[in-house]
Amino acid sequence: MTTVPLSDENGYDRRSLHERIAADLRDEIMSGDLAPGASLPSTVRLKERFGASNATVQKALLLLKNERLVVGRAGASVTVREHRQSTVRPASSLAPAATGDPYPWLGEIAKRGGHARSTLLAVTEVTPPADVAAALRLPAEGSAILRNQVLTLDGDPVELVHSYYPPHIARGTPLAEQRRIKGGTPTLLTELGHGPRLSVDHVSARIPTQEQYEALRLPGDLPVLRTLRVVYDADEHPVEVTVMAKAGHLYELRYEFTPE
Incomplete structure (x- = not known):
């Protein structure tokens, strides 16, 4: 008998954690929950929210920066770009x-x-x-x-x-x-x-x-x-x-x- 993995049956998200974090934040930016000019939650809050390490959160933020959705640098607040969409x-x-x-x-x-x-x-x-x-x-x-x-x-x-x-x-x-x-x-x-x-x-x-x-x-x-x-x-x-x-x-x- 063929066993179907639970991950397939439950639709488990196989993306890396930093990609999943970026996806959730991207949706909040594009829907307006994170408005243009608003600061993203701090790294500490994001670590707590997603159960992630500092390095993983930074990788997620780098994805959003490369996508021109946010601006900022390490050690400073990251904000949503004015021309978000x-x-x-x-x-x-x-x-x-x-x-x-x-x-x-x-x-x-x-x-x-x-x-x-x-x-x-x-x-x-x-x-x-x-x-x-x-x-x-x-x-x-x-x-x-x-x-x-x-x-x-x-x-x-x-x-x-x-x-x-x-x-x-x-x-x-x-x-x-x-x-x-x-x-x-x-x-x-x-x-x-x-x-x-x-x-x-x-x-x-x-x-x-x-x-x-x-x-x-x-x-x-x-x-x-x-x-x-x-x-x-x-x-x-x-x-x-x-x-x-x-x-x-x-x-x-x-x-x-x-x-x-």
């Missing part, structure tokens, strides 16, 4: 920018006193991943125009973006050129007669790929928020599919619904 409103990214205005995402950050930047890494024609190809309704082994960029906030990389476009829409337009698009792609798509009318997001938490880990300078094995966004025009044709990856511990998504 940012809220993203996906619907706001669909609106075309007015003539001469920056892309809405950049404008919103500027209004809050931050400095955001979009850096275009590459523009090429590729065979996209299977889920992207299906969303774009491409034929077997069909290609798409890929625009790859990274978004930074106050100098830190915060989002890796891969945007794919059907070739019949993108070829011969700025979408297929190695340059930034003034006002963003919603503005250009509108000018091309494919203005965004509906966006569908598929959001999941995943372990980061090597590319995401390096581009976002992630501090450890924390998951990323992966969003696969499909944008449709007025004729319900997919005109853009974007795969976005954000550090999961630094962002939350906000969706607003109106009852019908």
Whole structure:
């Protein structure tokens, strides 16, 4: 007879103690129980609370420091960073920018006193991943125009973006050129007669790929928020599919619904 270990049956947390301590404190920071600017409990109190040694508590705090959630040094109080978490409103990214205005995402950050930047890494024609190809309704082994960029906030990389476009829409337009698009792609798509009318997001938490880990300078094995966004025009044709990856511990998504 096969014996099932009690640890499996009871769902025992196999992580190291310092990782478990960091996880509990991280949740309190992200939920607001430990507010921005607040001091974390002292090392003595944390040792008592978690039954841990001084070295274990310090390892837990180092994880949170590397994740940019807290600041402080050994022998001094550790406090929650002011910018503990940012809220993203996906619907706001669909609106075309007015003539001469920056892309809405950049404008919103500027209004809050931050400095955001979009850096275009590459523009090429590729065979996209299977889920992207299906969303774009491409034929077997069909290609798409890929625009790859990274978004930074106050100098830190915060989002890796891969945007794919059907070739019949993108070829011969700025979408297929190695340059930034003034006002963003919603503005250009509108000018091309494919203005965004509906966006569908598929959001999941995943372990980061090597590319995401390096581009976002992630501090450890924390998951990323992966969003696969499909944008449709007025004729319900997919005109853009974007795969976005954000550090999961630094962002939350906000969706607003109106009852019908």
